[in-house]
Amino acid sequence: MILFPDLPSNCLTMLTEVSKNMCFGGWQKVFSHESSELSCSMRFAVYLPPQSESGPRPALFYLSGLTCTEQNFITKAGAQQYAAKHGLIVVAPDTSPRGIGVPGEDDSYDLGTGAGFYVDATREPWAKNYRMHSYITKELMKLVQENFPVKPGAIGITGHSMGGHGALICALRNPGLYRSVSAFSPICNPSACPWGQKAFTAYFGESASADWEAHDATKLAAGYAGPELELLIDQGEADEFLEKGQLLPERLVNACSGNARLKTRLRMQKDYDHSYFFIASFIGDHIEHHAKALLA
Numbered sequence: 001m002i003l004f005p006d007l008p009s010n011c012l013t014m015l016t017e018v019s020k021n022m023c024f025g026g027w028q029k030v031f032s033h034e035s036s037e038l039s040c041s042m043r044f045a046v047y048l049p050p051q052s053e054s055g056p057r058p059a060l061f062y063l064s065g066l067t068c069t070e071q072n073f074i075t076k077a078g079a080q081q082y083a084a085k086h087g088l089i090v091v092a093p094d095t096s097p098r099g100i101g102v103p104g105e106d107d108s109y110d111l112g113t114g115a116g117f118y119v120d121a122t123r124e125p126w127a128k129n130y131r132m133h134s135y136i137t138k139e140l141m142k143l144v145q146e147n148f149p150v151k152p153g154a155i156g157i158t159g160h161s162m163g164g165h166g167a168l169i170c171a172l173r174n175p176g177l178y179r180s181v182s183a184f185s186p187i188c189n190p191s192a193c194p195w196g197q198k199a200f201t202a203y204f205g206e207s208a209s210a211d212w213e214a215h216d217a218t219k220l221a222a223g224y225a226g227p228e229l230e231l232l233i234d235q236g237e238a239d240e241f242l243e244k245g246q247l248l249p250e251r252l253v254n255a256c257s258g259n260a261r262l263k264t265r266l267r268m269q270k271d272y273d274h275s276y277f278f279i280a281s282f283i284g285d286h287i288e289h290h291a292k293a294l295l296a
């Protein structure tokens with residue numbers, strides 16, 4: 001257990017180490033902590049590459065998709081070998097608050113538990129706990145910087161599906177916070193797809209509103225005025241959710257084409273589906289994309 005004496009006692013932050021495994025010369029760890037944003041206990045994974053033993057390193061946040069915990073990415077994507085090669089710290093949070101007891105939170109895989117959508121809900125009964133946007137961009141960001149050897153300002157973000165949407169909106173809503181961004185099969189226009197419409201209706205209210213627009217990468221892209229970003233996006237052509245109109249990558253590409261600050265590199269990958277087999281196939285390219293920007 002790690003205590004932080006520099007914090008006032010009323011916001012004492014404690015990390016409990018849940019697991020620790022040597023992997024490619026670094027440490028794959030999982031921690032739990034009491035989250036003040038989400039008012040519950042949360043777990044997150046951190047990969048500490050061998051280079052972090054001798055000095056600060058850039059950090060890459062990876063946001064997972066629907067139904068995931070902090071485990072899916074660290075056990076299935078094979079990212080550690082690339083993180084070790086480039087010396088990147090990789091942080092993989094959980095996807096929602098857990099065990100809150102909001103009515104309906106466990107009724108379906110795409111709302112509530114495992115489906116926080118990386119937004120701060122404004123509607124009851126979700127508003128008190130479902131604050132994943134602030135959790136990722138503020139609370140966990142601070143916690144990671146205070147507890148691990150993170151190179152100041154060298155933070156990137158990526159994610160898959162709902163987490164790809166999360167990575168895009170975290171970067172586009174918080175200009176300058178993340179120096180690099182990428183995504184695997186992201187939900188690019190949640191206001192216009194069934195997954196997003198269901199979640200936004202619950203978290204923000206019935207009809208499309210400013211809140212919907214402010215958490216939709218395609219809408220945000222048009223107005224983005226921050227530092228230049230190159231968005232690397234990989235999308236499997238055989239992804240069932242692409243066919244079902246859940247992901248809509250072409251809409252994001254169109255929106256970015258009107259904004260000189262945003263360059264998109266959308267790579268359509270023949271025969272790849274939505275699974276972690278796809279992520280494992282291209283995670284090396286994504287880590288290289290982030291390493292280039294974060295080590296420059």
Ligand SMILES: N[C@@H](CCC(=O)N[C@@H](CS)C(=O)NCC(=O)O)C(=O)O
Pocket residue numbers: 064065066067068072076109160161162274275276
């Ligand atoms: N269970 C859902 C799909 C959920 C799903 O595909 N989740 C993706 C992210 S959107 C995932 O990463 N699942 C966990 C895994 O593959 O390890 C369904 O059957 O339609």
